Amino acid sequence: MMRASRSVLSGTLLGELALLSFAIILPWLLTALGEDYYIGFATRLLIYALAATSLNFVVGYGGMVAFGHAAFFGGGAYLVALLMTGGLLSAWANWPLTMLIVALLAWAIGAISLRTRGVYFIMITLAFAQMIYYSVISLKIAGGDDGLPLDQRSSLFPFDLGNDHILYWLALGLLAISLLLLKRLSHSRYGHALAGIRQNETRMEALGYPVQQLKLACFVIGAVLAALAGALLVNQNGMAGPGQLYWTQSGMLLVMVILGGVGHRYGGVLGAFVLLGLEEALAQVTEHSHLYIGLILLAVVLYAPRGLAGLFFKSR
């Protein structure tokens, strides 16, 4: 039985490696084809895939429907921009510091929000995120309604992030590492404990698990990965904008997770790729792209409740 499961694993692994190899050579391919515009688009896909994956960890693994993830995704973008405005240009220092600050913020928000559950948890995370949105747009140093433009991208010596290829590969690398980390996490004792919490919190508490702390850790891990995605996004966009903190951003990430597959390892990636891909494709043929996207989401929720990943893959 062990041998069989190993060979299945290596089959999946082969597919993953093939996809990763393709993703690695994609920028050269696009440059060769003269379609450099799509390198930026592909980078955006990878960044949103990371953000949606981070939310999927909170929603799908931790069982917490958080509606305020933009606070951490957009918050990461703003913090990187603010620290750069303050002169901290090195990504090696700036990004970890950003992730640390977001971790503390998520810790505080999570500790309060986790006193509630269900629809109240949805509302309180939304409320916190909106509070942060309104605070930031009222701050002069954050550029108010105009957002905060960057003069240059973060420096990542010895790499040149100003090169679109390098930024793409960085996003790809960070997404791959994050997916690997979360996979590892989900099979660990902690991951099994989260699975238990999703099924029966009372029983977990009665077995001696510190349920609230374990959920809070999950919430913070998701937030930190979202901040990392935000750091990439601000470099890709060349600015941090209020829209990245607004509740519609949280909503879009949730839509990606639901579309891709709640609790599936690749749910966030699939959801981000499909949603942004559809937006891009439909925008070229119709003005009403959001209507069609809405219909597709409806169909997925009704006919494939485990999301697109549930259609393509059997296991989680």
Place this chain on the structure above:
Amino acid sequence: MTSLLTIQNLKRHFGGLWATRDVSLEIQCGEIHALIGPNGAGKTTLIHLISGGLFPDEGHLLFDGRDVTKKSMHERVALGIARSFQITQIFPKISVLENVRLAVQARQRDWGSSLSMWRPASADFSMIEEAEDWLGRVGLAEHAGTHAADLSHGEQRALELAMTLATRPRLLLLDEPLAGMGPEESERMTQLIASLKGEQTVLLVEHDMDMVFRVADHISVLVAGHIAATGTPDAIRADSAVKRAYLGEDVA
């Protein structure tokens, strides 16, 4: 014998209703202590108060000499107080073995260490082996691979007992372990609980008087939120106040 749990003047009310009026009780090391009483006497509330599911308005709980009154449920489990529930609490969507493995794993309270988040849980064979042992103990060994949801009601109760035992409690709280069971299942569970005698301290809430008088070393009678009597089964059987308050024709 030394006292493992000392309950001092415990009080708890819900609105105007005093579910626990003024309860003082001692549970001795190694005994099976049964708590009986009519419906609504406050038995389950008392189990909640001891396990940390509810907190008392007044009074104290001393566990092995330590004040645990303010401790949360998982902290009390860490100290050695574990419980089963009147309504079965298991993990329905995973295997019977994984249910118990999670209980075994719960004893490793090392969430700060990176190992808990990095090393695959399946690499820890000793946990799986221990879980299998517990399943054998409650007679579920052949169901290890079954989804917990597919077990019969009686088997699910046995599974919950295995999970509770796997936390290695020093005090085991059982809230109506026979609830909803048929005669055969009841008999099996009764023998299982009787087999704990001498090695495990148990506080047991149960309506089945045959079972209670078979397994208990001491019995306390809870009436309207306070202890009406405590004693050996023989003493309780002979106590006229108890007869009036509760047992009625059960002892005739």
